Amino acid sequence: MIVDLLKSLTDSNDSSVVALAGPWGSGKSTLLNFLRPNLAPDVKVVTFSPWSAEGSHEIHREFFAALLEAFPKGSHRRVRKNVRKLVRRSSTLLRSVPWGLGNGVAELAKEVLPEESWDKAFERLSKAINEAGSKIVVIVDDVDRLQPEEIVTLMKMIRLTGRFPRTNYLLSYDHDSLVGTLAAGLRSGTKTAEAYLEKIVQYPLSLPPAQQTHLQRIVFDEVRAILDDTGSMYAPSPLQRFQTFYADHMWDFLTTPRACRRYCAQARTYLALAENEVDHADFLAITFLRLHHPAIYAELPKWRSRLVGTQHSVAAIQDRPKAEAEWDELISECGYTGKSAVLDVRRAISAIFPKMAGELGSSADSSGKYRICDPAYFERFFTFSLPAGDLSDQLIHTQIDGLGTGKISPMGPLFDTFDHPNTDIRMLAVQKGDLHSDWNNAEPSLNLVKFVAGSLARDPVQYDVPISPGRLKAVWLARLLDANIDVSPEDVPDIIGLFAAPASLGTALKRAMAVYYPQGKYSPADGSAEPVDGEGHQPPPEFLAELTDAWQHRAADWFAEVLTSESYFTSDREFLEVWSYMEFLDGLGFIRTQLHQAIQSQKFNLVTVAGHFAYRGTWQNEHFYFGTSGKEVNNLDIHKLEEIVPLEILRGEPLLTEFDDLPSPKSGIAHLRRSRAIDGLRKYREGLDQTPPDHS
Known part of the structure; x- marks a missing residue:
C-alpha cells in the first residue's frame, strides 16, 4: 500500500509528506528497507539521517547533501547549480554558511553566489528539477530521536523545500515521542505540536501493532537456527521446552520486531561464548531473565543452594505456603511490587529449576544434558565460559x-x-x-x-x-x-x-x-x-x-599365587573385594581347584594360606576397622578357610610349634600373621574336639 501511494504521488508535479508512525521497535526501519528496492528504478530514493548530524546547522547541510544524491555529479548540472544557490539562500535562515557538504556540495564554500531572493532561487531549482524529470523520495528515518531544537530545524527545512515537483518525503517516527519533543522545541503544549505536525504531514500512516504470530515466527525461526537439538533422545526436546517457556513467560515482553531481534541476537552471541557447553533451552530462558529481569538474574547465583538439583525436601512440600512466602520475599527485594508481578517472576524461575518447582507444588522437566539445575553446570550460565576447575564436555564428547x-x-x-x-x-x-x-x-x-x-x-x-x-x-x-x-x-x-x-x-x-x-x-x-x-x-x-x-x-x-606366597603385600581390602566378587559369582570352586593343584604339587602350606585370612585391624562396636600399622591383627577368619581348604587338611595337617621354624623373619607383619594363623587354627581344632558327636 505504501509503495503504491508513493509511486502515485511521484507521478504528479506536487510534493507531499508521508508519515510512517509506529512505536520504537515496531518494524519501521525494516519496512523502509523493503520499500527502497520496490520503488526503484522508477523512483530515486535517497536517505536523510538527521540524527547522525551534530546540531541544527549540520542538519541543514546534510539535508541538501542527501537531496543532491538524486542527481549524480557530472549529470543534471543545472539542477546541481540551482541546489547550491538555494542552499546559500536557505542557510541565511539559520545564520549559517554551508561548507563540507560532500557528494558535490563541498564546493559551495568556494563559490560566491549572486544575491537573489529565496523565492527566486526556489523557482529556479523547481524548474530545473521539473525539467530533469526525476521522481524523488527522501526517506527521513528516526525523526523522534532528534533533540527539540533539531526537530524544529528539520520541520522548517521540510516546509521550505516541500514544494519541489515530484519530490516527496517519507518521515518515520514514534508519534507520541515526536509530539512530546516537538512541543518542547516549540515551547508549546502537545496540542500546538499536533497542529504543527498536521500542517506538514499530508498522509499520516500508522504502522499496525505486530501480530503475535508474526513476532513468534521471528523468534522461533531464529531459535531454530540457533538450536541443535536434532536427534535428541529426550522428550520434550530443547526446542519444545523453549517454545513452552516462550508461551508461558516471554511473549508479552517481546512485543515488537526489534525486541524479538535484540533478544535473538543476544542469545546467539552469548551462546557462542559459552561454546555449546550449556543446555540451549535453559540458556535461552536465562537470556530472557538477563535482559528483562536483570535484578533477578543477578541474584540467581546467590540462591544456588535452593535452585540446583532435582529433589525437593518433603518438609518444603508439606509447607508450601511458607516456601511461597519465602520466594515472594526474595523476589520483592529485587524491586518487584504487586502480587501479579511477583507471581509471574516466580513462575518463570521455577520453570527451569525443578527443585524450586517441587517446593511450590508444581513440576518442571529435568531431562537433558548440561541443564542449569545440574550443580555441575549451573555456573556456566553466568560466566559464559568454563568456570575454573571445570572441564569441557565438548572435549569429552570429541574423545569418546x-x-x-x-x-x-x-x-x-x-x-x-x-x-x-x-x-x-x-x-x-x-x-x-x-x-x-x-x-x-x-x-x-x-x-x-x-x-x-x-x-x-x-x-x-x-x-x-x-x-x-x-x-x-x-x-x-x-x-x-x-x-x-x-x-x-x-x-x-x-x-x-x-x-x-x-x-x-x-x-x-x-x-x-x-x-x-x-x-x-x-x-x-x-x-x-x-x-x-x-x-x-x-x-x-x-x-x-x-x-x-x-x-x-x-x-x-x-x-x-597370593595364598601360596610367603609375603603379604596384597592389601586386606583388595583381597576381600576379590573374594566377595568370586563368592557373588559362585566362583569359589575355582579357588578350591587351584589350591588342590597346589597341594598335589606340594606348594601348599596351611599356615601360609591361613595367614592371609588373619586381617590387620581392630574391632570397635561390633565393626571391624582395617588398620595400616600392622600392630593389631584380627582373629583368624576360619569360615573362609573352610570354603576353599579341604577339611582333612584344615583339621589334620601338622602345625609348627616354634616360631623359630617359621621361614619368615621373626618380626613384622608376616611373623604376626603366621603366629595369629597358628593360634587361630589351634583354637579351631580345640573347638572341634569339644564338639559332641552327632548320633542322629
Whole structure:
C-alpha cells in the first residue's frame, strides 16, 4: 500500500509528506528497507539521517547533501547549480554558511553566489528539477530521536523545500515521542505540536501493532537456527521446552520486531561464548531473565543452594505456603511490587529449576544434558565460559566419538581428561564420560570399552577411600559392559590381560552382573541363577557373560599365587573385594581347584594360606576397622578357610610349634600373621574336639 501511494504521488508535479508512525521497535526501519528496492528504478530514493548530524546547522547541510544524491555529479548540472544557490539562500535562515557538504556540495564554500531572493532561487531549482524529470523520495528515518531544537530545524527545512515537483518525503517516527519533543522545541503544549505536525504531514500512516504470530515466527525461526537439538533422545526436546517457556513467560515482553531481534541476537552471541557447553533451552530462558529481569538474574547465583538439583525436601512440600512466602520475599527485594508481578517472576524461575518447582507444588522437566539445575553446570550460565576447575564436555564428547570411530587409539592414555595427573579433573572427566555414554543412543563401541578398561587398569580402584577415579571408572565400565557389543573371541583375553590384578575389573563385573542377579549367585557353568526368591532372571549379554567367566579363572589363578606366597603385600581390602566378587559369582570352586593343584604339587602350606585370612585391624562396636600399622591383627577368619581348604587338611595337617621354624623373619607383619594363623587354627581344632558327636 505504501509503495503504491508513493509511486502515485511521484507521478504528479506536487510534493507531499508521508508519515510512517509506529512505536520504537515496531518494524519501521525494516519496512523502509523493503520499500527502497520496490520503488526503484522508477523512483530515486535517497536517505536523510538527521540524527547522525551534530546540531541544527549540520542538519541543514546534510539535508541538501542527501537531496543532491538524486542527481549524480557530472549529470543534471543545472539542477546541481540551482541546489547550491538555494542552499546559500536557505542557510541565511539559520545564520549559517554551508561548507563540507560532500557528494558535490563541498564546493559551495568556494563559490560566491549572486544575491537573489529565496523565492527566486526556489523557482529556479523547481524548474530545473521539473525539467530533469526525476521522481524523488527522501526517506527521513528516526525523526523522534532528534533533540527539540533539531526537530524544529528539520520541520522548517521540510516546509521550505516541500514544494519541489515530484519530490516527496517519507518521515518515520514514534508519534507520541515526536509530539512530546516537538512541543518542547516549540515551547508549546502537545496540542500546538499536533497542529504543527498536521500542517506538514499530508498522509499520516500508522504502522499496525505486530501480530503475535508474526513476532513468534521471528523468534522461533531464529531459535531454530540457533538450536541443535536434532536427534535428541529426550522428550520434550530443547526446542519444545523453549517454545513452552516462550508461551508461558516471554511473549508479552517481546512485543515488537526489534525486541524479538535484540533478544535473538543476544542469545546467539552469548551462546557462542559459552561454546555449546550449556543446555540451549535453559540458556535461552536465562537470556530472557538477563535482559528483562536483570535484578533477578543477578541474584540467581546467590540462591544456588535452593535452585540446583532435582529433589525437593518433603518438609518444603508439606509447607508450601511458607516456601511461597519465602520466594515472594526474595523476589520483592529485587524491586518487584504487586502480587501479579511477583507471581509471574516466580513462575518463570521455577520453570527451569525443578527443585524450586517441587517446593511450590508444581513440576518442571529435568531431562537433558548440561541443564542449569545440574550443580555441575549451573555456573556456566553466568560466566559464559568454563568456570575454573571445570572441564569441557565438548572435549569429552570429541574423545569418546574419536574412540568410537577409531581416530583415537584405545590403548593410549588421554592425559588431558581421563588420565589427567590431577585427581579432581580425572574424576570429573570420568563422570562426564559416563554421562555422555548414557546420553548417546548408540551402543558403546568395543574401542571405548577397551579404553575405559585400560584406563581403569592404569588407575585401579582405591579400596581405602569411598570414592576415587578408579572406582568411578569401574562404574562407567560396568555400564558399558551391560550392552550388546560386537566382539570377537580374542577380545575377551585382550581385556583380561590389561589388568595385573583382578580386583578393579571385578568391581566393574560385579556391578554389571548385579543387574541380572540382584539376589542370587551367577553360575558360569550354565548361565542360570540361584536367587533366594526362587525366580529366574534374564541372562546377561553374551560378552559380559564371557568376560565374567574368563575373569573368574584369572581371579582363581591370582588367589592361588597370593595364598601360596610367603609375603603379604596384597592389601586386606583388595583381597576381600576379590573374594566377595568370586563368592557373588559362585566362583569359589575355582579357588578350591587351584589350591588342590597346589597341594598335589606340594606348594601348599596351611599356615601360609591361613595367614592371609588373619586381617590387620581392630574391632570397635561390633565393626571391624582395617588398620595400616600392622600392630593389631584380627582373629583368624576360619569360615573362609573352610570354603576353599579341604577339611582333612584344615583339621589334620601338622602345625609348627616354634616360631623359630617359621621361614619368615621373626618380626613384622608376616611373623604376626603366621603366629595369629597358628593360634587361630589351634583354637579351631580345640573347638572341634569339644564338639559332641552327632548320633542322629
